[in-house]
Amino acid sequence: MSWDDGKHTKVKNVQLTFDDVIRSIEVEYVGTNLKSQRRGTVGTRSDGFTLSTDEYITNVSGYYKTTFSGDLITALTFKTNKKTYGPYGNKTQNYFSADAPSGSQIAGFLGTSGNALSSLDVHFAPIKPQPGGPGTGGGGNGSNPVDPPGAGGGGTGAGGGPGTGGGGTGTGGGSGTGAGGGGPGTGGSGTETGTGSSGTGTGAGGSGTGTGSGQDSSEPDGSGKIGPLGGDKGNVFDDVGFEGVKKITVGADQYSVTYIKIEYIKDGKVVVREHGTVRGELKEFSVDYPNDNITAVGGTFKHVYTYDTTLITSLYFTTSKGFTSPLFGIESEKKGTEFEFKGKNGGKLLGFHGRGGNAIDAIGAYFDTGSRGGSPQTDVPGKKGPLGGEKGEEFNDVGFQGVKKITVGADEYSVTYIKIEYVKDGKVETREHGTSRGELKEFSVNYPNDSITAVSGTYKHIFTYDTTLITSLYFTTSKGFTSPLFGIDSEKKGTEFEFKGENGGKLIGFHGRGGNAIDAIGAYFDTGSRDGDAGKPSTNDPKPKPVDVPGKKGPLGGDKGNVFDDVGFEGVKKVTVGADDYSITYIKIEYLKDGKVEILEHGTARGKLEEFSVDYPNDSITEVGGSYKHVYNYDTTLITSLYFTTSKGYTSPFFGKKYDTATEFEFKGENGGKLIGFHGRGGNAIDAIGAYFDTGSKPGGPDGSGSGSSNGSSPQKLDAQGGKGGNQWDDSGDHDGVTKIVVASSRVIEQIRFDYVKKGQTKEGPAHGVKGARSSIKTFEISHPDEYLLSVKGWSNSSNKIVGIEFITNTRTSEYYGFEKLPGEEGTDILLEVKDKKIVGFHGFADTHLNSLGAYFAPIASTPLKPSKKLTAVGGDEGASWDDGAFDGVKKIQVGQNNDGVSFVAVEYENGSQKVVGDGHGKQSALGVETFELTDGEYITSVGVYYDKIHAEGRGVTVVTSLVFKTNKLVSQPFGMTGGEYVELKEEGNKIVGFHGKASDWVHQIGVYVAPVTK
Template sequence: MNTMSEKVGAVGGNKGGPFDDGVFDGVKKIIVGKDFNSVSYIKIEYEKDGKFETREHGTIRGELQEFTVDYPNEYITSVGGSYELVLCYGTVLIRSLIFKTSYKRTSPIFGRTTLFGHPAGREFMLEGKNGGKLLGFHGRSGQALDAIGAHFFSVKSPLKHFNLQGGNGGSAWDDGAYDGVRKILVGRGSKFVSYVRFEYAKGQGMVPHAHGKKQEAPQEFVVDYPNEQITLVEGTIDGYLTSLRFKTSKGRTSPAFGNVVGRKFVFEEKDFKLVGFCGRSGDAIDALGAHFAPLPPPPPAPAPTPDPATSKMGPLGGDKGNTFDDGVLDGVKKVTIGADEYSITYIKIEYKNDGKLEVREHGTNRGELKEFSVAYPNEYIIAVGGSYKHIFNYDTTLITSLYFTTSKGLTSPLFGEVKGTEFEFKDENGGNLVGFHGRGGYAIDAIGVHFAPAPNSSIPTPPNKLSKVYITSGNEGIEEINFYNVENGVTKEVFLHGVKGKNLISTIVISNPLDECLVSVESWYNSYNVSQGIKFKTDTKGSNFFGYKFSEDTGRPFSLQVKGKKIIGVKKFPDSNLISPGTYFVLTRSSSLNKVEVIGGKGAETFDDGAFDHVRKVFVGKGNSGIAYVKFEYEKDGRIVTQEHGQKTSQETEVFEIGQDDDITSVKAYYETLDGSKTETITYLAFKTLKGINSQPFGKTPVIVNENTKLSLLEGGKITGFHGSSTDVLHSIGAYISASPPTMLHGKWIQVEQNGKTPGPRCSHAIAMVGNKMYSFGGELKPNFHIDRDLYFFDFETRRWSIADPDGDVPELPCLGVCMVAIGTTLYVFGGRDGFRNYNGFYSYDTVKSEWKLITHVNNGPAPRSFHSMAADGNNIYIFGGVTTKERVNTLHAYNIVDQKWTELPNPGESCKGRGGAGLVVVQGKIWVVYGFIGEEVEDVHCFDPVESKWTKVETRGEKPWARSVFALAVIGKYIIISGGEIEMDVKAHLGPGSLTGGAFVLDTESLVWEKLEEGHSPRGWIASTTASIDGKKGLLMYGGKAPTNGRYEDIYFYGVDSA
């Protein structure tokens, strides 16, 4: 086989001047420049005959970044990135670039990125056909890089084609050639092979092709691609294809699929692999041929372990301000941070470099300044975290908070305030922070970091544990604090701060058992910066103020607390009275125990039982108007501990007992302000356990929620203790919740930014995804009054809304309570209502042709309805339940888009009552109905198997959500995600907001276990939602909804799943 170079591309725009560097021996280094809109510049260092030559294209401006390979041992094998129309230039430009090497390394993304850190725009990847190395670039450029292509070294590898074996019936087809084959499915019909499906490999993706007609359930043969390839195809022909068998490069042989009768044929070529099929088919496979390509060469020797090197992360934040990059120094000794009410305004870094001190400053020195120092090189910073958010006052995104973690496991106080999206930069090998980069001007717009291997002289020290705190207060304020740490199991006095020997009384604030930790400190100081009062809080209790109590007229407050962290030691105070601005505490990450704030009013007597191992029994006594008495029986280390609160009455006390292998996971509580009372009283309690068991209701059975009666939930894990307040009744209740790490799904909530004009707030509408566009139809702004009849779409690339072109059978349906799904590039819309009537016109909208079509008229298909549920699989659209003019129904209908027919499927019967606002999804071929409203919110789950034509009521357990309806819903593999919803109807029904929640949960449809997810949005119901794939992540997409104030939202949230 002879060798040659292969020219690939170019991709991008058609402006700028053309360039072609030609073919060199290889590429050693690439430097890329970027501005706000695009890749502006590229400089390539080539090697040719032992000499290095450079080529430059575009215009040098913006930030420059470089990527170097270990040439000639390592070489670039792929050039990727993205391109799209840049409006300010009126042309298509390259927006980002990324490179991959023979050592399986991938460069950072040079240029613009999306919300999830992917290349912004239409992505591309240029590669040689056989993994050849990059030899040169070509493309177009001028003020920026308009287009780019590449020359790769390639091996001339002609395909081997095997002619068709079989008859001439049916229609001809040719799948073409791919990288390989991942899976083959073969289905029989009578004595012939009637159906085949081939799942080909193309890069990292899969391309399916199916032929024939599926009659019997197909059998499958899975290949361990790319480690295994099919090298032989064997079959038999008897008028039609009757059997198939496959062999692989690992020596495996598949079973014989079909009947081995007739004439035998074999497709095989030494050192070649199967890459595609061709053939003829109708109701059976008439003939089959194949394409083979050379097997890949043996894998290259493993890449050598790279020498320790620096890594650059970020920046994250906004895109305004001036770019800065401090470069790589030895380490950081001190950081000074400025913050105002909006953001981090200023950062000053004192670096150590070659034994000297070097200082860098960014932003504007304003607001309150605070410092954080480390004992470099024995202690160094290993992580930088914080948050960033769009600040409307400045119309830009800014850094809103920062914190730092050191090699000794210590974390600084929080500088600024956590607002918006949280982040953390941390080197996976525990590297040392050696520099900052980012953007700054009037404030810190964006921040990034450089890490390097840890300094050799550093000595990691495990963190100690703060054990005791003594406070001494005098006439001038807080005069003395003693701290004791547990070091290697021994309690030692490690710091004495303030003035000693004044013979004032010291008070012990905290004397920690091993499972209690300090979590926050509140204090205030006077105009002389002397601390006047101080208050401590642990993860189980809080102290009173020591010294003078805070006064707004004479003092300034401050607080030392980081969400999700605990104080384990102290570092430094001034020598005399405590001066709070110079104080900081050392923090470490907390355990999973969370103290959830109380719900209800404020009684005269507060109680805090603390946290235990289990709650074993709950006793509840009623009074005349609410819950008068509670008693909790806890278990701790095998012992039973009892705590009781409130006042017993003559009414009988009821008990809820939790099994030994069960735990409480949620509490439902109603509370209201009763006549003659100045604060709310708990009037109703109910408990739910891990096994899905609901307690009996305790207290007054609630009527519908209104402005006087409120409903709240305590949930999020295993409840191990309670706190609250009481007098002769129970006024409030909170809980200690032990939250386990998620085991089903791992993901993250984001709020999607919207540019330009939006359709406006709404609820009771519907959304569906086609490609990278979210379509929205229907909805209301005011109860029972539709907004408009336009079909809107939101482009996730531009973050802008548009109105879809109306053409064809445009529906005269200004409606709410409507449903919409997508199959391929077509939207399907059914039902809904205006203020007077229900609809059942069934429409489709072709998003390619921008054309509406009326599929079935009013007298065909399901009856008119609204607030029904709709789902789809590849060929069918399902409609369940909803509200007709007469009643709520529980019918299930299916529409097949191939046969173009409606079918009414079996009814679930009384076990699944007629309902509106239910969740409907298709999971692995089965149809699931989740929760809904039947006159009250319900929490039952049902499953319909289309193969067996059978309904099953499913019993679920785990961290099971309370009953709800009109929630957001998505499917990820075997998991059903729900979020938000209405948990209690309003007294005004649809005219009021009801009681809404923001809780998110996931159900495993195989184990039937629920698990709570993190909450990512405000409470809401009547939400439009769909399953979506955005920037390579699949998850739950939701838009708008009804607010607890009875207003309407217009925000977009996405829960993107990282792993399942």
């Protein structure tokens, strides 16, 4: 759960609880009557400290570890201007630190927490001068109205009794702030004459504008002031006196732009200004100043009814080189009224002005009308960038003709290393930058027939190293091939960039900065070549002609997205498919080439990801099926489902959704030819797909002839184990699985019979042995395909008969039939088991009793998985959406309530043998939480949801008022008040395996994922 204490005057007291990790932090602040809140849960140990009135926190550092459920902070240390407190907790491998800037303090905390503290960030505030005598304070002195309070520009009046703030003196005509003013509306304001009587103040120590006759420097000479636009609340800010902008950091939540931090350039140095409140997601945009400058500021503003005020809802920036930042803030049609400020004659951005407090209320810009944005580039063809950080040593790879191979190293934080094999005069020359650390991956190009024409990736400020680094890279070629994503593959990887050669120009070099990692990167493109053909003239046909590959089928689907064409491979080892509620969004293929695996990805990794592996070269995909339809949400045709069939008859899970209105397709290789590549179109999803099949080979054995061995076309056969003698019998291995076992036993196993399934049809097998008059008959049923038989254990004695036996599936073990072997008892042990395979048939020897038993095994991958299904949520439409996803089952649910309904929910899931602690959603109240915990073998079959409309924040809000959980064993008590509308979320024969919904200070909406019950 995310939380934010906000920015305060100073920290008064810090209390921590911890054990192996930091469980909670509770901070009390000066200047607020609000009761401090514990962030997290209670640990086994507690400690803390209280600051004196002249003591300030200047640094917070600590350690964290990465667990299955995410990062957890394990230790914290606090430094003040007087001493060090801590460390509290346990130091682990990963270190982090946050230092307050000179003259500032840490005056607020924000972060995320659930059962422990997951992340911690800080707010900075100026250290205010200590109070003087009652009633009066000395005036500040200075002439620069943009300096922080206390450093000039009207100054800060120190001290002051009730209602009177000391007036600052200065010549800049800027506004001063009276410190220590009394009741609301009585803050001193600085003027040229040093009196605090003119102007208006807001609250204690509020700022105002004076009426002195000093020169107004709110707009610098020669600058073009535009705006502001937006709302009329918040405090005025006015950033003047700067020469340019190097970097902008923007914070945004679901409602608006909340924060902006600007790194200005003045006299060759960086000066930082911050406005608003740090809240929501932070993103950065860096500029290659002075070679490039921001020349346009765009965005939107809107009346936000949640706060009953007009706020800036989005921002973006454009530079003189044509680079455009990401859109910071709300990305929807409802983001409000658009605006764009541009400097005249390409004038560069010099500063911002506007209003801000808890968010950015209004914004405007100053542009320099006497300069053109950006200085000339170095005289090298097609230079782009660099983008990223400013540390590390510069590198500049020039004089090459093309790129043959790139090796990229990356760790958990960033791209650490890049090695490039350039081509020059027909020879390969290698250049290396950064430090070889983390995982290394390669991307080869078929140069000169193909060349890299685009370099893309992301960069981000890494707080662990306190610097901006390149966090990911990928490359695209003229033939439409895209490399794997090297580096961080998550939504938090940072600001995206893309360098492209003009007119399809090929990549001929990199430049940037590097040291312990890759700090910044740029590229050189040859503007005189097309399509990577080493300078060969291009045709007028913008669409490359398909390569002459045998067995090309399709593509089918839509006509949008980027073309992809995977050629030159020998076979497919694994396919990973992503799908959301509308379509197939992503496909990743592990191809085989010269005995090595090469990975290609298309689309966007979004939604649920599932894999299908093939036992290549013993088995190969010979059929690609699926469907496509027009998706009205996106007004385009997309691939909606996919599945794959192999030469051994195995079929993958069904990826995506089956719609009655969709058009089905099926691509098959002629004469059983194996799949050797995909082609089609993709972008945000998979728009169209086709396949290449090899018409010259027969999939199957290693020689391509279709003949198998123990891993070939026939299931693997384990010889019969047990005693000697009896008549041979063989049920064969030509089945998909075993569904029932019937055992007759007395002193030994007298008779056994197996039922099998093939292509959905159950077949009753023959009995082996003779059932006696006093036999005990037991049946063991297996719920195929979710459950399958993995192994058989037992033993035979000196009479050459099997005395005892048991069967083990992927979910349980049968009872022991017959008699177990005692310690020291002589006999022959039986174990039928093959790693990663299941039993699909039996053979053996029997007469009047069962003498021995053997089995046939097939890969487990032949069993299709039953996907989970997402049921629509019920309740209100307020709050932020959340989605835990689907797991194997639910272990524990925590529900919190306030006076109006359910305010908080957190779920602990089971995924295989792992425990997954989900995020908390909503807000815990003083009433705490109640826990509903399931026992072994128990699962939730339905969730009852009560919801109703309440009056809160001056309006009607729909919230969940109560939750009831029904399991296969019991019905829980209601968690909350059972009033309003009631809906039961369930699907017959399924269990609840995940939750989703919407929440703010309440839980507004609840939905579930269901999956078939595995018996």
